[in-house]
Amino acid sequence: MDKGTGYKTKQRQAILDYLMENKDKHVTAASISEHLEKDGARVGTTTIYRHLDKLLEQGLVRKYMIDGTTSSCFQYADQQGKCKEHFHLKCGKCGKLIHMNCSHFEELYEHILEDHGFEIDFFRTVFYGICRDCKKTEEDL
Amino acid sequence: MDKGTGYKTKQRQAILDYLMENKDKHVTAASISEHLEKDGARVGTTTIYRHLDKLLEQGLVRKYMIDGTTSSCFQYADQQGKCKEHFHLKCGKCGKLIHMNCSHFEELYEHILEDHGFEIDFFRTVFYGICRDCKKTEEDL
DNA sequence: TTGCGTGCAAAGGTTTTGCATGGCA
DNA sequence: TGCCATGCAAAACCTTTGCACGCAA
Numbered sequence: 001m002d003k004g005t006g007y008k009t010k011q012r013q014a015i016l017d018y019l020m021e022n023k024d025k026h027v028t029a030a031s032i033s034e035h036l037e038k039d040g041a042r043v044g045t046t047t048i049y050r051h052l053d054k055l056l057e058q059g060l061v062r063k064y065m066i067d068g069t070t071s072s073c074f075q076y077a078d079q080q081g082k083c084k085e086h087f088h089l090k091c092g093k094c095g096k097l098i099h100m101n102c103s104h105f106e107e108l109y110e111h112i113l114e115d116h117g118f119e120i121d122f123f124r125t126v127f128y129g130i131c132r133d134c135k136k137t138e139e140d141l
Numbered sequence: 142m143d144k145g146t147g148y149k150t151k152q153r154q155a156i157l158d159y160l161m162e163n164k165d166k167h168v169t170a171a172s173i174s175e176h177l178e179k180d181g182a183r184v185g186t187t188t189i190y191r192h193l194d195k196l197l198e199q200g201l202v203r204k205y206m207i208d209g210t211t212s213s214c215f216q217y218a219d220q221q222g223k224c225k226e227h228f229h230l231k232c233g234k235c236g237k238l239i240h241m242n243c244s245h246f247e248e249l250y251e252h253i254l255e256d257h258g259f260e261i262d263f264f265r266t267v268f269y270g271i272c273r274d275c276k277k278t279e280e281d282l
Numbered sequence: 283t284t285g286c287g288t289g290c291a292a293a294g295g296t297t298t299t300g301c302a303t304g305g306c307a
Numbered sequence: 308t309g310c311c312a313t314g315c316a317a318a319a320c321c322t323t324t325g326c327a328c329g330c331a332a
Binding site: 006007009011012043044045046047050070 | 285286287288289290296297
């Protein structure tokens with residue numbers, strides 16, 4: 001069951017560090033690559049994907065797709081459970097993605113689970129709509 | 142605001158027909174292509190994608206990403222208007238789409254609007270998760 | 283030393299774009 | 308006739324695979 005974590009290489013550590021530094025938002029393979037390169041710790045794309053796969057199997061990261069994007073998003077899976085409260089709002093006008101922690105959603109989660117028998121994946125679920133800024137711009141027209 | 146539906150071509154009709162015949166499930170660009178070819182109504186991949194894009198803009202179809210697949214899924218969106226008033230739950234396992242009429246969501250809408258300044262688009266927002274049946278199957282393993 | 287880890291190059295798959303031709307209105 | 312629609316070929320992307328070399332244990 002436990003297959004260990006493999007060798008401790010600096011590439012693995014760099015990727016893990018970046019994921020943990022950004023546990024409040026999601027990242028893509030490309031953004032990891034870009035960031036590490038800036039840090040002078042270049043890691044091949046192949047290696048990034050292979051580690052993400054492994055971390056996924058071990059349950060250390062989550063993977064999901066955001067509509068309108070073509071690449072997979074990854075996020076460090078916080079074991080404290082608070083990540084269940086994290087959800088996203090995406091503005092259909094400017095494309096802005098808002099990461100948001102709000103306790104309001106616990107009861108929604110419970111309600112849907114109890115009354116509708118459906119377990120929501122807040123990580124993957126994205127609310128589409130229009131943000132404050134874009135709405136203001138529209139009204140000004 | 143209304144930009145019409147463009148010319149009435151047989152390709153457009155064939156795609157729309159297929160989507161409507163399968164409004165209870167989702168399809169991919171590839172499955173549309175395959176099906177139409179069998180029907181002797183071959184339509185180029187490019188054309189399929191371009192129509193799906195347009196239908197998406199017009200709100201006639203929904204687009205999803207399903208777990209473990211690499212391609213986008215599309216599903217005909219019922220236009221009787223009733224779908225504009227409720228949320229949808231989509232099971233990431235079996236792909237089932239659940240229409241949910243529930244007053245619980247009105248307050249959610251209000252909360253996000255007031256406290257987060259974000260106006261949710263009911264029609265485009267889909268909750269991803271896992272349905273009762275699939276969850277049961279998972280637990281049986 | 284052993285075997286996993288790494289990364290380049292190339293392949294695979296989906297979706298988009300350029301461009302010349304075809305067809306609706 | 309004037310545009311939009313179509314579809315081939317090619318490009319653009321993201322992700323995976325093959326393979327030889329590197330490195331942790």
